[in-house]
Amino acid sequence: QVQIVESGGGLVQPGGSLRLSCVASGAISAIYGQYWYRQAPGKQRELVASINPDGRTNIQEPGRGRFTISRDNDKKTVYLQMNRLKPEDTAVYYCHVDLMRILDNGGGQRKELWGQGTQVTVSS
Secondary structure: OOOEEEOOOOEEEOOEEEEEEEEEOOOOEEEEEEEEEEEEEOOOOOEEEEOOOOOOOEEHHOOOOOEEEHHHHHHHEEEEEEOOHHHHHOOOEEEEEEEEOOOOOEEEEEEEEOOOEEEEEEEE
């Protein structure tokens, strides 16, 4: 069974920093795109950042200049470093991973999986 698990959320004061982690575990032969999304109360889920298989990154406007996405391929982990946090960054942050799952018969199945989310609250 393949799982996506986020961690690192919490309560932080405005101007503070948090580092979110997202680990993919299980029978995985390849990881393609990795993405961070967030969803604030009453709002739609929005893309925050992405990293392509070749390492190219894209940070969406709300976090540009403050957020950085990176990954450790050996650990199948993607990170979101968030600096100079603002109250409007408060949301549940979700990890989304595009990967190749290894089936019991040895074949592969491309899947896009979500984690359960981690709460980030920016408040004084």
